[in-house]
Amino acid sequence: MTSASAAVVAPDDAVTSQRVASRLREEILAGRLAPGDRLRQDEIAARLGSSRLPVREALRILESEGLVELEPHKGARVPELSLDEVDTLYRMRERLEPLTLVESMQHLTGEQVAHMERVQEQIEENSDIARFLLLDREFHMSSYAACPSQPLLAMTTRLWNSTQHYRRAFMLLAGSDRSAVVNAEHRLLLDAVRRRDPEDAERFLVGHIRRTRVELTQHPEIVVPR
Amino acid sequence: MTSASAAVVAPDDAVTSQRVASRLREEILAGRLAPGDRLRQDEIAARLGSSRLPVREALRILESEGLVELEPHKGARVPELSLDEVDTLYRMRERLEPLTLVESMQHLTGEQVAHMERVQEQIEENSDIARFLLLDREFHMSSYAACPSQPLLAMTTRLWNSTQHYRRAFMLLAGSDRSAVVNAEHRLLLDAVRRRDPEDAERFLVGHIRRTRVELTQHPEIVVPR
DNA sequence: ATGGCACACGATGGATCCAATCACAAGAGT
DNA sequence: ACTCTTGTGATTGGATCCATCGTGTGCCAT
Numbered sequence: 001m002t003s004a005s006a007a008v009v010a011p012d013d014a015v016t017s018q019r020v021a022s023r024l025r026e027e028i029l030a031g032r033l034a035p036g037d038r039l040r041q042d043e044i045a046a047r048l049g050s051s052r053l054p055v056r057e058a059l060r061i062l063e064s065e066g067l068v069e070l071e072p073h074k075g076a077r078v079p080e081l082s083l084d085e086v087d088t089l090y091r092m093r094e095r096l097e098p099l100t101l102v103e104s105m106q107h108l109t110g111e112q113v114a115h116m117e118r119v120q121e122q123i124e125e126n127s128d129i130a131r132f133l134l135l136d137r138e139f140h141m142s143s144y145a146a147c148p149s150q151p152l153l154a155m156t157t158r159l160w161n162s163t164q165h166y167r168r169a170f171m172l173l174a175g176s177d178r179s180a181v182v183n184a185e186h187r188l189l190l191d192a193v194r195r196r197d198p199e200d201a202e203r204f205l206v207g208h209i210r211r212t213r214v215e216l217t218q219h220p221e222i223v224v225p226r
Numbered sequence: 227m228t229s230a231s232a233a234v235v236a237p238d239d240a241v242t243s244q245r246v247a248s249r250l251r252e253e254i255l256a257g258r259l260a261p262g263d264r265l266r267q268d269e270i271a272a273r274l275g276s277s278r279l280p281v282r283e284a285l286r287i288l289e290s291e292g293l294v295e296l297e298p299h300k301g302a303r304v305p306e307l308s309l310d311e312v313d314t315l316y317r318m319r320e321r322l323e324p325l326t327l328v329e330s331m332q333h334l335t336g337e338q339v340a341h342m343e344r345v346q347e348q349i350e351e352n353s354d355i356a357r358f359l360l361l362d363r364e365f366h367m368s369s370y371a372a373c374p375s376q377p378l379l380a381m382t383t384r385l386w387n388s389t390q391h392y393r394r395a396f397m398l399l400a401g402s403d404r405s406a407v408v409n410a411e412h413r414l415l416l417d418a419v420r421r422r423d424p425e426d427a428e429r430f431l432v433g434h435i436r437r438t439r440v441e442l443t444q445h446p447e448i449v450v451p452r
Numbered sequence: 453a454t455g456g457c458a459c460a461c462g463a464t465g466g467a468t469c470c471a472a473t474c475a476c477a478a479g480a481g482t
Numbered sequence: 483a484c485t486c487t488t489g490t491g492a493t494t495g496g497a498t499c500c501a502t503c504g505t506g507t508g509c510c511a512t
Contacts, residue, residue, distance in 0.1 A: 015298045015495065041464070051497045053279075056464085060283060064290030066377065072241045073464060073503050088329065088375040095321040103314065149314040151292065151388065155381060162377065241465065267494070277467045282494090299473050299494060 016050050017057035023048055024058060028067050028078055029164050030130075035080040036224075039068060066162040079162070083223045086166050090213035093159050097209065098202040100144045100156045105193055105201060107146035113194055116142045120186050129171045132179075133164070139186060143193055167212075169222040174215070181211070242276050243283035249274055250284060254293050254304055255390050256356075261306040262450070265294060292388040305388070309449045312392050316439035319385050323435065324428040326370045326382045331419055331427060333372035339420055342368045346412050355397045358405075359390070365412060369419055393438075395448040400441070407437070 014022075024044070027033045039059065045052045059076045062068045068076045081089070119139045126132055137160060147153045185208040192200035216222070240248075250270070253259045265285065271278045285302045288294045294302045307315070345365045352358055363386065373379045411434040418426035442448070 018298070053496055057282070057286060060286035064286070075464065085375060088378055091325055092322065092378060095325055096318065099317055099321055149311060152314055152318060279466055301494065
């Protein structure tokens with residue numbers, strides 16, 4: 001699969017524009033580039049050792065993934081979302097991701113389900129927030145990995161990308177008090193996936209996303225006032 | 227609104243890359259560029275009177291809208307979808323578009339609803355298929371026009387773009403026998419919008435999209451065998 | 453002192469040229 | 483006759499240079 005839509009890692013042999021996109025994607029998702037930050041083509045080109053042209057193409061790639069926004073003659077910046085916009089993104093997730101999961105579930109191998117379980121075990125042993133964000137993403141993305149529809153998987157990934165920063169802000173704020181709830185939800189979800197039960201899978205996943213949305217939107221301080 | 231995500235027309239004063247994207251978008255949506263067709267950068271640049279660079283950026287824009295697919299060193303082509311992929315795109319529409327409609331509905335002005343009604347009247351008077359495709363798109367997009375969430379509107383537009391060609395193929399095949407059903411569904415939808423009733427609006431819209439999906443997937447001959 | 457305008461600097465968009473990659477075809481070897 | 487190889491042409495990716503647009507600063511007028 002040459003498509004970079006779902007990949008987070010950086011293939012070293014790829015074309016320059018995709019290498020640059022990978023680097024920037026990683027920096028945004030890790031939070032080193034925060035919402036509102038501007039991305040100057042010159043600076044990036046110099047820092048990553050290429051010309052500005054691949055940088056421009058990389059910014060287009062990232063725009064299609066929802067990680068930056070481009071405005072003609074004004075440049076690229078990491079999008080700043082209002083609370084309403086985050087809320088809507090979560091409502092989109094509540095509707096789309098169950099479809100992604102159901103489509104993927106029927107094609108998941110036993111080994112892939114076992115991988116999900118191992119990731120969940122790591123989540124339960126873990127206490128670091130940055131690591132939780134990585135593991136949580138890995139857990140859900142693993143459940144979507146066998147989705148045969150590229151557009152569906154790409155949109156799901158895009159929704160995760162767009163909300164990543166606010167998930168982190170929420171975790172840093174609320175701490176890991178709610179980890180027991182998250183783990184219970186993940187366990188139920190995992191069990192439904194193992195049983196290949198689409199109804200339960202959809203129910204638990206919607207509940208999981210919805211609860212996160214409700215808790216998250218109770219903290220207006222994690223977004224710009226607007 | 228400078229965003230090109232939902233626009234179909236070509237602003238003449240825009241930057242070259244967006245002008246090129248507009249032209250190509252129009253050619254793809256109108257069916258002059260069919261699935262499987264290749265888009266050569268040189269040829270496009272010469273035809274539209276620009277250098278290849280804006281063409282490359284335009285292709286990236288169109289890729290993010292789902293209208294072309296890019297592969298490194300191999301170029302761009304209009305995506306060819308299998309029946310399963312079209313089916314999944316319609317299932318995505320069934321889940322996403324009701325949300326778009328509900329979000330938009332509460333902000334629609336009376337004048338905008340009146341516009342929807344005028345478009346529906348034109349649909350009922352019309353018998354040309356190419357014109358129906360335009361009007362049908364205008365009818366639904368008008369109902370989404372007041373959606374405050376850019377990502378949601380962009381994704382909805384993207385789903386419409388990706389399925390446009392197969393809608394046309396289906397209409398050319400099935401003719402306009404089913405226009406009575408379409409008109410009845412549109413009228414119900416319009417009434418629900420006028421009453422600002424989110425439950426009915428969602429019910430009718432899901433039914434409308436679902437019926438189209440079911441009828442469309444009964445015609446495997448409109449897609450590549452695969 | 454404050455608001456508005458003009459100019460200069462910095463950043464982005466576009467054009468041209470060169471390099472790398474791929475696809476197809478012709479030829480040699482088995 | 484078939485297949486593998488190699489070379490050539492076509493096409494895309496990348497670098498550099500120039501044009502255009504935004505933005506910030508500073509001056510001037512009110």
